[in-house]
Amino acid sequence: MSVPLLQVNDLKKHFPVRGGLFGRRSGLVHAVDGVSFEVERGETLSLVGESGCGKSTVGRAILRLFDITAGQVVLDGQRIDDASPAGLRVMRRRVQVVFQDPFSSLNPRMRVRDILAEPIRNFGLAKSSADLEARVVALMDTVRLPRDALNRRPHEFSGGQRQRIGIARALAAEPDLIVCDEAVSALDVSVKAQIVNLLQDLQQQFGLALLFISHDLAIVEHMTHRVAVMYLGKIVEMAPRQQIFTAPGHPYTKALLSAVPVPEPGAIRNPIILKGDVPSPINPPSGCRFNTRCPFVFDRCRAEEPELRLAGDNQWVACHLETLPEASASAG
Amino acid sequence: MTVSSISTAALPPGLVIAPQLPDLLQPVKIRHGVSGFLRSHPTVAIGGALLLCLVLIAIFAPYLGTVDPTALAPAKRTRAPSADFWFGSDMLGRDIYSRVLYGARVSLTVGLSVAILASLAGLAIGLVSGFVRWADGILMRFIDGLMSIPPILLAVALMALTRGSVGNVILAITVAEIPRVTRLVRSVVLSLREQPYVDAAVASGTRTPMIIVRHILPNTLAPMLVQATYICASAMIVESILSFIGAGTPPTIPSWGNIMAEGRALWQVKPYIVFFPSAFLSVTVLAVNLLGDGLRDALDPRMAKSL
Numbered sequence: 001m002s003v004p005l006l007q008v009n010d011l012k013k014h015f016p017v018r019g020g021l022f023g024r025r026s027g028l029v030h031a032v033d034g035v036s037f038e039v040e041r042g043e044t045l046s047l048v049g050e051s052g053c054g055k056s057t058v059g060r061a062i063l064r065l066f067d068i069t070a071g072q073v074v075l076d077g078q079r080i081d082d083a084s085p086a087g088l089r090v091m092r093r094r095v096q097v098v099f100q101d102p103f104s105s106l107n108p109r110m111r112v113r114d115i116l117a118e119p120i121r122n123f124g125l126a127k128s129s130a131d132l133e134a135r136v137v138a139l140m141d142t143v144r145l146p147r148d149a150l151n152r153r154p155h156e157f158s159g160g161q162r163q164r165i166g167i168a169r170a171l172a173a174e175p176d177l178i179v180c181d182e183a184v185s186a187l188d189v190s191v192k193a194q195i196v197n198l199l200q201d202l203q204q205q206f207g208l209a210l211l212f213i214s215h216d217l218a219i220v221e222h223m224t225h226r227v228a229v230m231y232l233g234k235i236v237e238m239a240p241r242q243q244i245f246t247a248p249g250h251p252y253t254k255a256l257l258s259a260v261p262v263p264e265p266g267a268i269r270n271p272i273i274l275k276g277d278v279p280s281p282i283n284p285p286s287g288c289r290f291n292t293r294c295p296f297v298f299d300r301c302r303a304e305e306p307e308l309r310l311a312g313d314n315q316w317v318a319c320h321l322e323t324l325p326e327a328s329a330s331a332g
Numbered sequence: 333m334t335v336s337s338i339s340t341a342a343l344p345p346g347l348v349i350a351p352q353l354p355d356l357l358q359p360v361k362i363r364h365g366v367s368g369f370l371r372s373h374p375t376v377a378i379g380g381a382l383l384l385c386l387v388l389i390a391i392f393a394p395y396l397g398t399v400d401p402t403a404l405a406p407a408k409r410t411r412a413p414s415a416d417f418w419f420g421s422d423m424l425g426r427d428i429y430s431r432v433l434y435g436a437r438v439s440l441t442v443g444l445s446v447a448i449l450a451s452l453a454g455l456a457i458g459l460v461s462g463f464v465r466w467a468d469g470i471l472m473r474f475i476d477g478l479m480s481i482p483p484i485l486l487a488v489a490l491m492a493l494t495r496g497s498v499g500n501v502i503l504a505i506t507v508a509e510i511p512r513v514t515r516l517v518r519s520v521v522l523s524l525r526e527q528p529y530v531d532a533a534v535a536s537g538t539r540t541p542m543i544i545v546r547h548i549l550p551n552t553l554a555p556m557l558v559q560a561t562y563i564c565a566s567a568m569i570v571e572s573i574l575s576f577i578g579a580g581t582p583p584t585i586p587s588w589g590n591i592m593a594e595g596r597a598l599w600q601v602k603p604y605i606v607f608f609p610s611a612f613l614s615v616t617v618l619a620v621n622l623l624g625d626g627l628r629d630a631l632d633p634r635m636a637k638s639l
Contacts, residue, residue, distance in 0.1 A: 063535045092537045105528035109550040118546075119536035166532070173536055 003077045004038040005209050006062065006095075006177055011035045011071035013057050017282060027282045031057040033233035034071070036308075039177065042203065044210040046220040048256070049230035052278060055213045058230075059179040062211065063097050064088065076176070093123045096170035100182035102162035106154040112165055113150040116140075119173040139168040142205075143198065160191035167198065177209045184219060196223055217260045221245050229253045232289040233281055235308060239315035249317035251294050288320065296321055373630045379622030386616050390436040398430035401586045410602050419608040422594060431586040432608050438587035439568045439616060442502055446567035447560040449506045454513020455556065459544060461514070462521030472518070475511045483508035487570055488579050496582040501574060505567045516559050520552050554631035561624030565617045572613055588613045 012034055017027040032054040039045045047055040061068045064080055073081045080091050096119075099105035106115060116136045119125075126132035140147050143164040154162055163183065170178050180199065184192045200223055203210055214220050220227060221241065228238040229252065237250040248254045255272040262269060274293045279285050285292050291301040300320050311317040370377040389396065397418075405425030413420045419428035457475070461468040478486070483505075490504035524530060530547050538546070574580030575589025576596075583590055588609035595605030 060531070063531070065531050065534060089537055092535060095535070097532055097535045099528040099532065101528060105532055107529045107533075107547050107551070110546075118533065118538060122537035169532065169536065 005041045005043075005076055006039040006211070007072070007074040008038070008058070008062065009036050009072040009074065011058065011061055011073065012069045013054075013061055013066070014069045030233050030281045030284055032061065033284070035230070035233070035235050036071075037228050037235065037238060039209050039211060041176065041209055042207045043226065044203065044212055044224045046212040046214060046224040046227045047230060048214055048217060048220055048227060050215060050256075050278065052281070053230045054233040054281070055230050056181055059097070059181045059211060059213050062177075062179055063095060064092075089123075093119075093173045094176045095179065096173050096175040096177075097179045097181060098163070098166050098170050098183040100186050102159045102166060102186060103154075105166050106162055106169075108154055111151055111153055112140075115154075115165060116150075116168055116172050119169060123173055125172075125174065135172070139172055142171060142202070143168045158191075159187055160194060163187060163191075163195050164198070167195075167202070171202065171206070175208070177211060179211045179213065181213045182215070183212070185214065185216060192219065199223070217256065229256065232278060232284055234289060234318065235316075236290065236319070237315070237317045238308065239312070239317075243312060243315045247312070247315075249311045249315055249322060250290075250319050251296050251321070252290050255295075288318075369630070373626050375622045376626030376630060379619045379624075379626055382615065382619035383623060386436055386612075386619065387440060389433055390440050393430075393433040393437065396433060398433055399427050401426060401430040401434045402584065403427075410598065410605075412602075413604055420602070420604045422591070422605050423598060428591065428605060428608055431591050432588070432612055435586045435588045435591060435609060436612065436616070438498060438581055438585060439571060439613065441498065442505065442571040443564040443568040443616075443620070445502045446505045446509060447564035449502065450509040450513050450563050450567075451556055451560045453506065453510050455517050455552070457510070457514045458517025459521060459548070462518045462525065462548075463540070463544070468518075471514075475514050478507075479511045479515075481508075483566075484570055484573055487574055488577070491574060491579045496580060498581055498585065501571055501580050504574075505570050508570070509563050509567060512563065513556070513559055516555060517552060520555055521548055524548050524551055554627075558624050558628040558631065561620050561627065565620040565624070568613065568617060568620070 011032055012030075013032040015029040015031055016025045017029060018025060035054070035058055037045065047058060049055050060066065062073055062080070064073070064083075068081050071081070072079055075091055075094060078087075078091065080088065080095075083091055110118075113136055116139050117132055120132055120135055126135055136150065137147055140150060145161060145164050145168070149157070149161075154165065157165065166183075167178075183199070184195050187195060196219055199210065202208060212220065212224060224241050226238065226240050227244040228235050229244070229250065230236070231252050237244070237248065237253045239249070243249075244253060245257065248257055251272075255274050258269070258271040272295060274295075276293050279289070279292055285302075286305075287303050288294070288297075288301040288306050291297045294301065298320075304320070306318045306320045306322075308316045308318045309322060311322045370380075403426065405421065408417070408421055408425045409423050411417050411421040411425075417427055417429065419432060421427055422431070457471060461471040481489075486508040487501075487504040490507060491500060494500045494504075524547070527547075530543060533543055533547055571580055571587065572589035572592065575587045576593045578593065580589055581587040583594075591609040592606050595602065595609075599606055
C-alpha cells in the first residue's frame, strides 16, 4: 500500500498562558495532546467534537499557521512541521483551507479576481497573464459563480457566495488536501447543503482529500468516509462512517450521537446527558480525559490513560471498556 | 394572475381591491462619484470646504489685501478695526489682518506636517511591534514612557533643547504625537493578523512583506487617516500654545500663538488683537475635526458604503 497523503503522528500543540507582571508563563493549554491519524488521497476524514476540543488547532497545525510543540505532520512522505521556508512553500500549495466565517475569510478591500489570483501568482502556476485570466475564470465556473462577479468586492456577495469564493481560492493552488475548518457551520441549511454538495463534487472531480472539521454530525454523516472523534485534545474514537453512526464504541461518541436531533416527531430517544462541563485543557484530568463525565467510569479510568486500540473492523477506540472481555466479545 | 384579472364579482360586499399599492418605500438612491460621496457625508463636505478656504487663504495671503505683516508703524499703534486696519493694529502698529493671514501658513504647515510625519513614523513603529514579537515589548514600554509625559510638556522640553524655528516645532510636536498613532496602528495590526483572510493568505504562500502590503496596510489606512486629522488639529493647538508661552515659533514669524501672546497684555482694553487669531484657530481646528468625524463615519467598513 502506498504512503497516505497526510500522516499526523502524535501531534501536540500547547499554548502558553501568560499572566502576571512580566508576562510569566503561568500555565499551558494542552490544546492538542498526542493526535495521530492518516488521510488517504481522495478521502474525507471528519474531525468532530465539541467547541474547544482542539479540532481547529489540528487543522491549523497541518496548515502550519504556527509551529507545533511535538509530533510530526507528514505530507506525501515529507515532513511539513520542520520544513525549511523554501520546502514549506512547495508543500503549502498542496494543502489549502476553507474557513468557517465567510465574512472575515475574504479581504474586504480586494476584488474577487485578485483574491483568486493571489495563490496562482504565489505558486507561479500561470505561464502568462492570459493563462492567469483563464484559470481565474475557470475557477468561477467550477464553483458555479457568474464570471462577471470577478470585478466585485466580497461585501457584494451573500454568505454562500462568499464561501464559494473561499473554496475557489483554495482550489486555485491546485491542492491535494483541503482543510475545511467548520466550512459550512456559519451558513443556513439550504446554502449549507449546496456547499456540501459542491465540496463533494469537487472531491470527485479533482480527487481531493478533505479534512472536514465540524461539530455538525448530520452534515458529517452525509459526506464523510471516516470520522475521528476528539475530546479535550485527543482522539477518542476513529472509524469508518458506518461504524461510528451505527455502532459507536466510545461512551463519548455515544453521547454525541444521542444528542443529534432526530427529525421525526415521536421518535424514541434515550439521550445520554453528560454531567458537568468539559474540564480545562490547562489541567486535563489524569487517566482517561473523559473520566469526569463518563457514565461508565471505573477505577482504572482515573489511573491509566487508555490508548487507541483496534476494537472492530478498522474501528479504533480509546476506552478501557473495550478491553474488558465481555465488551470485546460483543464488539468483535 | 394579476390584480386586474380577479373578478370583482367574487368579492364579498363592502370590499374593494386597491387599484395600486402605494410606494411605501422610497427606492434607495446610491450616489456615485465625489459629489455623491460629499452629499451623503455632509460633515466631510463642510469640514473639507472650510479647510480648503483656509488653505487657499494661506497660499494667497500676499494677494488678499495684506501688507508686510512685520512692517512696524509706531504712529498707528493699537488702532481699532477700520478700513485701514481690517482687524486693527497691534502695539507695534503691525496690521493684524495681514499677520493673521500669514499666521495661517504656520498653523497649517505645522498641522499638516505633523499629521503626515507622525502618521508615517507611527505606522512604521506600529507595524514592527505588531509583527515582530520580541520588539513589541521593548517598543511598547518606550511608547508607554513617552505617553506618560503630557504632549505639551514634552514639546516644551524638546523646544528647550533647540532653537525656535518652524521645523523644530514640527519635530517636537511630531515626537509628542507618535505614541498615539503607534498604539492605534499596533492594535489594528494585531486584530488584522488574526483575521482568517490573513491565515488563508499565509496558507496560499504569500510572504510576510506581501501580507503586510496587500492585507494589512490597506485595512489600516482608514483608521489612520481619521487619526491623522485629529493629530493635525491637536498639532495646530499645541503649536499655538508653544508660541503663546514663547517656546515655539520665533517672534519674528507671525503665528496665531505669537499674535495672541503679544496681545495678551492688552486683552482687557484691546480684545480684538487676541480675538481674530483665536477665532481663526478655532475655525481651523473645527474644520479639521469635522473632516475627521465625517471620514470616521464614511470609512467605517461595517457601513459598507463605497468610497
